[in-house]
Amino acid sequence: MRKVSVAVVKLTSCSGCINEFLYAVASSPELLRRVTLVYATEFQDLNTLEEVDVALVEGSVATQQQEELVKSVRSRARLVVALGTCAVFGGVQAARVGEDLRRVILASYPNPDFVSVLPEVRSLDRVVRVDVRLQGCPVNGDSLARLLVKVIYGGGEVSIVENACSECKRAGVQCVMVSKGVPCLGPVTFGGCGALCPSFGRGCYGCYGLNTSLVDAERLAKFLEVLEKMGMSREDVNSLLKSFSYSALARLQARG
Ligand code: SF4
Ligand code: SF4
Ligand code: SF4
Structure with missing residues (x-):
């Protein structure tokens, strides 16, 4: 066996x-x-x-x-x-x-x-x-x-490169950003949780980490501007990114 x-x-x-x-x-x-x-x-x-x-x-x-x-x-x-x-x-x-x-x-x-x-x-x-x-x-x-x-x-390499939004789409979960104006870190966060927070009407706070396969520093900066316009303070989003994506942020900064 x-x-x-x-x-x-x-x-x-x-x-x-x-x-x-x-x-x-x-x-x-x-x-x-x-x-x-x-x-x-x-x-x-x-x-x-x-x-x-x-x-x-x-x-x-x-x-x-x-x-x-x-x-x-x-x-x-x-x-x-x-x-x-x-x-x-x-x-x-x-x-x-x-x-x-x-x-x-x-x-x-x-x-x-x-x-x-x-x-x-x-x-x-x-x-x-x-x-x-x-x-x-x-x-x-x-x-x-x-x-x-x-x-x-046996099997090949395991690789997850989707963001959390892909999971909302697959699960038929209504986007909380679009339908309720709730800030959500899903677009820059790795998928894998089954869109847990959006399925309860909450925004994703990024606990699966920053998906640097899909997001570079420029895209992240633009996305943070969107979150800010939706009422999420820069301090709050920086604190979440530091808490759940510290090494990914460091890599982005090193890439310049
Ligand atoms: S709720 Fe969040 S994770 Fe889901 S589609 Fe909208 S922005 Fe993406
Ligand atoms: S915070 Fe974590 S569990 Fe909730 S949607 Fe985002 S990645 Fe999934
Ligand atoms: S804090 Fe760390 S060890 Fe605890 S559940 Fe989250 S990732 Fe796992």
Whole structure:
């Protein structure tokens, strides 16, 4: 029987994506039979892991220990998956980048002397080679299940280049921007969630990250002007982009 061994690696994150993994496997008799969990950061020392088919890495790299951990994992894994928006783009914790680190730590922890973090919050691909990116906050469990099935039975590279608007069209969801004048980040955001927020009449706030396959700096600037005219402040949109798309923004800025 074809089986796949999986390591679940947790960096700076909330465990929401790991929960999606557990739920996806528990909901599928096929995956329950074929997926073997061989390592989980929260319960095991990495020395217990020799090699693994798939490393699912949740979270961004915010400490020196995490940097060493992911490098070691990379050397033992056939396939490294950046699991969720934190791993793919930096995540909400990237909102602290550029702020006074000491002030942020004092505001967040009762015993700040025990906190040791790097000044920058890095997406996984800035530390190791990443084979597959599955963004989403949390990641879509169905997408993850499809990826695992693909790994078990073989298949080509997984690539998602649509924006969230494509999902509204497919699902027959009425556009909230057009029908209600609600600002929505869908046109510049990766698809993959099934148009979750627009299907409840809300605008997308970009948790699947900025889709730089479809949007360059010039298009983004023009789109932000549209959002501003619809009443979304530049401060709010910048805060969302920093929280969910930090590394993508940095890439856009580097491209000039
Ligand atoms: S992407 Fe969202 S759900 Fe997943 S670990 Fe990060 S904050 Fe949690
Ligand atoms: S609701 Fe948002 S994501 Fe959906 S089509 Fe309109 S702009 Fe695009
Ligand atoms: S619509 Fe946007 S904010 Fe809502 S779940 Fe999808 S990507 Fe995230």
